[in-house]
Amino acid sequence: MPHVFEYAVLRAVPRQDRGEFMNVGVLLYCAPQDFLRCKTQVIDDRLRALDPEIDLDLLHDSLRLWCGACDGSTTAQVKTTSLGQRFRWLTAPRSTLLQTSPTHxxxxxxxxxxxDRLWQALVL
Known part of the structure; x- marks a missing residue:
């Protein structure tokens, strides 16, 4: 039986002022299945084409933290919240290097x- 799920695309936004971004991952939350995961891939050279001075170490660290918040492997306090709360926190609008699309x-x-299907279609 199908279950409702929500997802958002993870976007690297090297320069806020230009509004350019590159899809670098997908977050997917399915409450009935207690499922919250992310899948990412960063192509460093493509991001450097948008901004040669992008802090790729910060981006990679941020993605590791976000994925850790999803799968519970983080040691951060967010681990004590429900999966739904984590998904809402991760998809909240922000003006940082790592942002999400609207949820779908x-x-x-x-x-x-x-x-995996969304990651292949929207990121690769």
Whole structure:
């Protein structure tokens, strides 16, 4: 039986003033399945084309922290919140190097497979 899921695309935004971004990952939350995960891939050279001075170490560290918040591998206090609260916190609007798209919804029987499908379609 299909379950409702929500997802958002992770975007690297090297320079806020230019509004350019590159998709670097996907967050997917499926409450009925207690599923919250992210999948990422950064192509450093493409981001340097947008901004040669981008702090790629900061971006990679931020992505590791976000994915850790999703799968619970982080030691940060966010680990004590519910998966829904974490998803809402991660997808809240912000003006930083790492941002999310608006959230979208769908139906799936396989959240992990859906995450992989979205990652391939929207990031790769």
């Amino acid at each position: 919804t769908g139906f799936t029987e396989d959240p992990a497979g859906e995450l």
